Amino acid sequence: MMTRELITLEASEPLSAALTKMRENSIHSLPLIKGGKYQGLVVYRDIMRRRSIQPRAKVASFMITTAELSPDEDGLSAVQKLHSSGLPALPVTDKKKLVGILSRFDIAKYVQEISDVSGIMALEVKTVDPISVNVGDSIENAVEAMRKLDEYEVPVSDDSGKLAGVLRLESIMEMTMADRQRIQYGQYTSEKSKSKVIVSSLMDDPVSVTDRDPLSKACSEMVKLRMHIIPVVDSSQKITGVIGIDDIIDILARPAGKQGLLVTITGLGPGDEDLYDIAYGLSEKFAQKLGKMFGVKSALLNIHVIRYNTEGSTKYSVRTRLTAGKIYMSVNSYDWNFGKCVYEIFEGYEARLIKQKKR
Numbered sequence: 001m002m003t004r005e006l007i008t009l010e011a012s013e014p015l016s017a018a019l020t021k022m023r024e025n026s027i028h029s030l031p032l033i034k035g036g037k038y039q040g041l042v043v044y045r046d047i048m049r050r051r052s053i054q055p056r057a058k059v060a061s062f063m064i065t066t067a068e069l070s071p072d073e074d075g076l077s078a079v080q081k082l083h084s085s086g087l088p089a090l091p092v093t094d095k096k097k098l099v100g101i102l103s104r105f106d107i108a109k110y111v112q113e114i115s116d117v118s119g120i121m122a123l124e125v126k127t128v129d130p131i132s133v134n135v136g137d138s139i140e141n142a143v144e145a146m147r148k149l150d151e152y153e154v155p156v157s158d159d160s161g162k163l164a165g166v167l168r169l170e171s172i173m174e175m176t177m178a179d180r181q182r183i184q185y186g187q188y189t190s191e192k193s194k195s196k197v198i199v200s201s202l203m204d205d206p207v208s209v210t211d212r213d214p215l216s217k218a219c220s221e222m223v224k225l226r227m228h229i230i231p232v233v234d235s236s237q238k239i240t241g242v243i244g245i246d247d248i249i250d251i252l253a254r255p256a257g258k259q260g261l262l263v264t265i266t267g268l269g270p271g272d273e274d275l276y277d278i279a280y281g282l283s284e285k286f287a288q289k290l291g292k293m294f295g296v297k298s299a300l301l302n303i304h305v306i307r308y309n310t311e312g313s314t315k316y317s318v319r320t321r322l323t324a325g326k327i328y329m330s331v332n333s334y335d336w337n338f339g340k341c342v343y344e345i346f347e348g349y350e351a352r353l354i355k356q357k358k359r
């Protein structure tokens with residue numbers, strides 16, 4: 001499954017060289033080497049989270065130490081390691097020598113060889129209540145939406161909520177680099193000459209699947225178009241959900257045969273220990289109910305937290321997905337109180353599971 005045509009960078013190079021390589025090759029992870037041996041990974045998403053950077057700083061200061069895969073590792077084991085890492089890619093090494101890289105995008109290519117997904121429809125996998133940007137939004141707002149979602153693309157809707165296109169982070173990167181070059185060569189003479197760029201001027205044509213389309217179709221479309229997400233629409237072309245490569249990885253990585261609830265939390269960071277404690281504490285209580293009330297012994301729960309600063313206070317949007325056997329559910333909540341958000345989510349899962357058990 002791994003990609004063998006490697007694009008690497010010496011750890012002593014500047015960050016600007018890494019950004020240029022990622023942009024020119026349409027990649028979002030770059031392995032760093034030193035003396036021919038693997039050192040670590042630079043991830044564009046992590047750089048994007050920083051509000052200010054020094055392009056001349058050594059790229060090694062942005063490096064992440066990662067787990068390493070072996071060339072003969074089982075595909076499903078590799079998927080589970082990649083899922084646990086929370087990273088977009090992992091290196092494949094042989095005695096510390098880099099021989100390949102396995103990305104989430106690579107896995108989308110081979111999903112049908114890794115696991116039997118023939119009976120799974122888009123309806124069962126999609127994230128409901130998706131976040132999109134409007135055709136008239138500024139590029140700055142679109143970048144902020146991508147940052148909060150931890151995604152490289154975002155659906156674009158028109159004023160009626162219908163799918164109008166898909167905006168790629170790559171397109172924004174290309175525009176940004178072109179702007180810098182124009183400034184460098186003096187093509188901007190004043191602030192007035194630099195017009196506001198809106199989403200519709202950079203977005204790609206719309207592409208989508210429907211609720212009843214098989215998951216395999218969503219995977220093949222993403223691979224064909226080199227996209228990390230694909231919108232799900234209804235008969236009127238209104239956006240009803242989004243399927244991302246991460247959603248597919250969640251299904252493949254569900255803990256078969258292992259008892260307990262595996263919880264993955266994204267969107268939080270250092271200093272959020274109290275929020276982690278709340279999420280894990282409520283998850284543990286929910287896991288007990290899963291076993292006692294519904295007979296579910298093993299499950300996978302993904303929690304993604306988005307913060308909104310409003311009127312000097314923080315409001316939380318918590319988006320979750322539960323995968324357990326043939327159960328694929330998604331429940332979201334939005335509130336000033338993080339604990340209330342998570343509590344309402346588990347109440348929602350319990351109510352839906354009770355209905356499903358009755359049926």
